[in-house]
Every structure is written in C-alpha cells, then in structure tokens.
Amino acid sequence: LGSALLAASGKRLRVWAHGGHAAARHLAQVLGLSLFRELRQMRRPLTGPELPEPVVPAGVRIRTFVPGQDDTAWLAVNAAAFAHHPEQGSLTQRDLDDRKAESWFDPAGFFLAFKNDELVGFHWTKVHAEEQLGEVYVVGVAPGRQGGGLGKALTTTGLRHLAAAGLPTAMLYVDADNKAAVSVYERLGFTTYETDLMYRTES
Known part of the structure; x- marks a missing residue:
C-alpha cells in the first residue's frame, strides 16, 4: 500500500x-x-482542587465571543498569531462560519481578551460530549502581546469554564517544537497522553 x-x-x-x-x-x-x-495530545484532570483564578494582565478584560460582531477581528488576530501555521493561520470567514454551524459550537466557551478596544488574544474551547472531554481547541495571542501571561490567563479561563460544565478531563493538541506553549501547558498540569507523527517524502 x-x-x-x-x-x-x-x-x-x-x-x-x-x-x-x-x-x-x-x-x-x-x-x-x-x-x-x-x-502531542496532552491531558489533565478537571476534577479535584479548583483551578486557580486567572491572573489577567493589567488593562485587559475578557468576555465571550459574539457571532457576527467579533468575526472580522478574530480572523485578523488568528491569522497574525498563527502566521507560521499553515492550517490554523489560513482560516477564512467561510471556515469560521462552518465551525459556527457545528453542533459543538458554543460562544459561551469562546473567550476573547481586549486591551482597550483591541482584540489581543483568545481561547476557543470545544466539548466532546460523548467522550466527556473538554478541549483547549485553540489559544492565540496577538504578536507583540505574547510573553506577558495572557496566554496562561486565557487558558485558565477556558479550563475553569470546562470544569464548571462538569467535564472530568481536558485535552489539547500542540506541536512538540512549540516549546513556549508546551511549557505553559505543563505548568498548568498537562502531561503527554499520546503522540502523533507525520512523515513525508519531500525535504
């Protein structure tokens, strides 16, 4: 074959x-x-001790996504935050609309961070109801806003939301060479559950 x-x-x-x-x-x-x-697929339990309150950087506020109102701003920040990522960074309005039409889409689990009126980061969560898993679907921070703890605050906000929904476990996917993200997730209690490898012929 x-x-x-x-x-x-x-x-x-x-x-x-x-x-x-x-x-x-x-x-x-x-x-x-x-x-x-x-x-890497990483997981952590959501049961047991309550997750800590997120430490949000000064001047930043977090609210949930409003479909239609926040689409354009989110697409721009997503493209900038994932400019190096061929799949996530190329999402279009049609791609976003397709995801909003999925049965799992819930804006109450889609968190946006604003500095003044500028969108500077987000955490989109996803619930796999049959498996009873909450997913850190995608976390992005705008270039120039990284390194200040915003990613950790957004991730914690989403994890607390998933825990409040009664889900016992959280999972996420992350590229092993994204050392900064892996480090953040490990500090939040995630450990590697499974590793998927892509092989290719072209150099």
Whole structure:
C-alpha cells in the first residue's frame, strides 16, 4: 500500500502515524519517509482542587465571543498569531462560519481578551460530549502581546469554564517544537497522553 501511494503521488507523500508506534516508524524508514511533524495530545484532570483564578494582565478584560460582531477581528488576530501555521493561520470567514454551524459550537466557551478596544488574544474551547472531554481547541495571542501571561490567563479561563460544565478531563493538541506553549501547558498540569507523527517524502 505504501509503495502504491508513493507511485500514485509521484513520491510526494505525507502520512500521519497516530500513536507513533514502532511499526509505523519502521514502515516510514522502509518507504524512505522522514519525520516532519510531532503532534502531542496532552491531558489533565478537571476534577479535584479548583483551578486557580486567572491572573489577567493589567488593562485587559475578557468576555465571550459574539457571532457576527467579533468575526472580522478574530480572523485578523488568528491569522497574525498563527502566521507560521499553515492550517490554523489560513482560516477564512467561510471556515469560521462552518465551525459556527457545528453542533459543538458554543460562544459561551469562546473567550476573547481586549486591551482597550483591541482584540489581543483568545481561547476557543470545544466539548466532546460523548467522550466527556473538554478541549483547549485553540489559544492565540496577538504578536507583540505574547510573553506577558495572557496566554496562561486565557487558558485558565477556558479550563475553569470546562470544569464548571462538569467535564472530568481536558485535552489539547500542540506541536512538540512549540516549546513556549508546551511549557505553559505543563505548568498548568498537562502531561503527554499520546503522540502523533507525520512523515513525508519531500525535504
């Protein structure tokens, strides 16, 4: 199957190995694929001691997303915060509308941070009802506003919201090479639950 995919794609192939198992590593090596991306799923319990109050930077206020009113500002900050990320950073109004139409979308779990009237960061949470999991779906801080504790404050705000909804566990996905984000999440009690690896042929 791997050889057939290589032939069909002209030897331009990207493959996810969920769980990063040894057999997948071996197959990738046999096919001549190199490791390109390491995506970690991290989890932490939401039960037990109450999460601390978020420490919001001076002059910043946090409120929830208002569909239609906040779309344009959110898309701009999302694009700037994830300019390096080919998937998240390229979201359009249509992409946002598609997500707002999903059954899981809940603006009460979509938090925006403002400095004066400028949107400077956000935390969008997601609930996986069947699995009883709350997800840190995406956290973004505008360039120039990073490093001041806003990301941690937004993440804590969202986690407290998920805990208040009665969810026992929170999860998130983060690229292993995003050291700053991994460090923030580890300090908030997250540990690696599973690792997914992407292999590719092109250099």
